[in-house]
Amino acid sequence: MKSLKQIHLLTYFAIGVTILLQGVWINNAYRLTQKQLQAQINDIFSLSVNRELIIRAETDFTTNEDIGTVEQDYETGSFGSPQLLLQDFFAKKNHLISLHTLDTIFHSEITLQKLQREFIINRLNPKTGEVLETTNPKREGRLRGALESEIIPIRMDGSEGVQVLLISPYRTVFRQMLLVLFLSLLLILFVGYALFYLFRSFRNERKLRQLQTDFSHALTHNMATPLQTIYQVNAMMKNDHLVVDSEKRNKYVELAQQQILNLQALTDRILTVARAEQSSLSTDLKPVDVTHLIRDLIEKFSVQVKKKVHFTTHFTPDHIVFDADVTLLHNAISNLIDNAIKYSGESVEIEIICQLKENGLYISVKDNGYGISTADQHIIFRKFERGKAVGRKEATGFGLGLSYVKSVAEAHLGTVNLFSKVGEGTLFELFFPYQTGKQNKSNNVES
Secondary structure (H helix, E strand, O other): OHHHHHHHHHHHHHHHHHHHHHHHHHHHHHHHHHHHHHHHHHHHHHHHHHHHHHHHHHHOOOOHHHHOOOOOEOOOOEOOOHHHHHHHHHHHOOOOOOHHHHHHHHHHHHHHOOOOOOEEEEEEOOOOOOEEEEOOOOOOOOOOOOEEOOOEEOOOOOOOEEEEEEOOOHHHHHHHOHHHHHHHHHHHHHHHHHHHHHHHHHHHHHHHHHHHHHHHHHHHHHOHHHHHHHHHHHHHOOOHHHHHOHHHHHHHHHHHHHHHHHHHHHHHHHHHHHHHOOOOOOOOOEEEEHHHHHHHHHHHHHHHOOOEEEEEEEEEOOOOEEEEOHHHHHHHHHHHHHHHHHOOOOEEEEEEEEEEEOOEEEEEEEEOOOOOOHHHHOOOOOOOOOHHHHHOOOOOOOOOHHHHHHHHHHHOOOEEEEEEOOOOOEEEEEEEEOOOOHHHHHHHHHO
C-alpha cells in the first residue's frame, strides 16, 4: 500500500514537472519569436528610412561638394557610413525627414512581409526620450506594450532619431507561433487525458480492492453459516427419533432448503461478478416461458428473504413465450428483484409487469423502496457504482448487478430504462426486440 502511494506521488510529480516544462518552453518560444519579429521590423524600418532619404535626395539639388564625399547607391537604397552625414545635412537645411512618407514606405514593406499591424513612427531625442514628432493621431508617442524598433539616428550629435512602434504585437507573435502553440496544445490535451485516465484508474483500483474485500467477506461469512446449518441438519437426519417425528423432520428439511437457496443466491452473485468481467455477452436464443420463469423467481425470493415482501404480477397475454437466452434473462430479472428488496424498507411492494407487444417484450419491475437520486441515475449502470447505497449496511453488494442487467439487455439488442424519485421507489423497464423474423413474432403474439 505504501509503495502504491509512492507511485501515485511520483506520477503526480512527473505530470506537474511536464506541465511546468511545457510552460517554460512556450515562454521561451514566445520570447524567441518576439526577438525574431523585432529583428525583422528593424531591417524593414532601416530599409524604409533609407528609401525616404533617397526620395529627399532626389528632390534636393545638393552636390557632394556641399556635404563632402558621399557614396550613394540608389539601386539598393543604401548609403553606407555617409548616410548619417546626409541626414544631418538635410536637417541643418530644415529639410527634415518626412514621417508621412516614411509611414507610407514602411506600411508598404510590412504588407509585403505579411506583418500588417497598427504602428506609429516617432521622431525623438534618444538622449532624453522626448517625442518631437509622431504619426499617432492622438499625439501619444509612447504606448505601453508596443514593440519598439532600434532608434535610427538622423543627427550627427545624436540629438534626434526615428523609431517605429508596433502596437499590440502579441497577435503577430502568436500567429507566427501557430505550429508551436498547436503542438503545445496537443501535448497539454494528452497530459490532461493521461491525468484523467490516471485518476479514473486509481478510483477503479480502489473499488476493485473494496470489491475483493466484500467478495472475501461474502465467501467467509455468507457461505459458512449455510454450510454449517446444512451439515447439522444432515447429521440430525441420522437420528432415528427425528425420522419418526415427521413435524420436526419437515422443519429441519425446510431449514436446510432455505440455506440451500441462500447458497444459490450467493452463487448467482458470484456468477454476476464473473460475467460482469466479460466485455460482451453471447446469447443462445431459445423459446423461453417468461411467465413460468418470473413465477419461479417470485417463489424463490418469497422463501429466501427475511423481509415482508408482497408481489403483484400482470402478464399480457396471460402466457408469454419469447425467444431469449434463458440464463441471461433469469439472472437479469433476478438482479432487479434482488435490488428491489435490498433497497427498500421492511415492508416491500414489488409489481412486475410483463407485456408482449408488436415490437418486442417489455418487462418492468417496480418497488416502493428508497429511490435513486438524479445524480446517481447517471452512474448507476456503470461497473462498481452503487451510489448512496454504499452507506446502507443492509444493502450489501458489489455494484455490478445493474451493469450486468444492462449488458444482458444490450446482448439481446434491447435497452433498460430507469424511472425513480428519492423516497418514491424505482421502476426498471427491460425491452427485448424480436430477432427471429415475423413468423416467430406472430407465433409469440398468438400464444
